Amino acid sequence: MLTQYFTASSLDGFIAAEPEDGLAWLLTRDIDMSGPQGYEEFFADVGALCMGATTYQWLLDHHDGPWPYEIPAWVFTHRRFPPADGDVTFTAGPVPEIHAAMVDAAAGKNVWVVGGGELAGQFCDHGLLDEVWIQYAPLTLGSGAPLLPRRVEFEEVALDRNGEFTCRRLRVKR
Numbered sequence: 001m002l003t004q005y006f007t008a009s010s011l012d013g014f015i016a017a018e019p020e021d022g023l024a025w026l027l028t029r030d031i032d033m034s035g036p037q038g039y040e041e042f043f044a045d046v047g048a049l050c051m052g053a054t055t056y057q058w059l060l061d062h063h064d065g066p067w068p069y070e071i072p073a074w075v076f077t078h079r080r081f082p083p084a085d086g087d088v089t090f091t092a093g094p095v096p097e098i099h100a101a102m103v104d105a106a107a108g109k110n111v112w113v114v115g116g117g118e119l120a121g122q123f124c125d126h127g128l129l130d131e132v133w134i135q136y137a138p139l140t141l142g143s144g145a146p147l148l149p150r151r152v153e154f155e156e157v158a159l160d161r162n163g164e165f166t167c168r169r170l171r172v173k174r
């Protein structure tokens with residue numbers, strides 16, 4: 001069981017542009033979901049996920065159709081969202097406690113921290129993040145939501161090209 005942060009990023013370390021720009025810089029690019037370090041390979045081993053409130057709100061605003069995940073999900077927030085149409089738990093609980101619940105729910109599979117970067121950083125703060133998978137798009141954004149606003153040392157597990165992206169799978173050094 002690994003706790004993994006899987007995300008796309010600009011070369012200068014932003015996972016989302018300023019709000020009016022959103023993710024258009026990312027979603028229009030060529031990537032093979034079933035290619036190296038693609039979403040399909042990654043997600044096949046995921047048993048539970050979590051995300052912050054901004055990412056959840058982005059999904060509500062941009063994803064057509066029902067909640068896209070069948071696995072249990074936690075949303076870290078202090079806001080009051082309407083009840084979700086899937087297995088979603090809203091929480092402002094301590095990260096280690098929620099992580100333990102996610103590990104239980106994942107039943108031997110991996111745990112995915114969807115983002116944002118500050119939430120992934122909180123998992124790092126508690127020594128709970130094992131890996132970061134980053135798909136770097138060939139552009140800089142100059143500003144936006146940070147990839148991982150912490151100082152963390154990594155060792156490389158794999159380095160691949162997939163479409164327009166340079167994909168790095170990194171293990172957190174403890």
Ligand SMILES: NC(=O)c1ccc[n+]([C@@H]2O[C@H](COP(=O)([O-])OP(=O)(O)OC[C@H]3O[C@@H](n4cnc5c(N)ncnc54)[C@H](OP(=O)(O)O)[C@@H]3O)[C@@H](O)[C@H]2O)c1
Nearest residue numbers: 007008015016052053054055058076077078079115116145
């Ligand atoms: N490039 C990619 O692949 C990718 C991946 C994921 C996300 N994204 C995008 O990146 C952006 C990330 O936004 P963001 O940096 O604002 O991060 P976020 O983690 O999505 O949301 C941050 C919010 O989550 C809540 N939160 C975080 N930690 C918490 C805790 N311990 N307890 C309770 N609530 C907590 C807080 O919301 P409240 O206190 O206000 O409720 C906080 O303001 C989004 O636009 C998303 O769509 C991109």
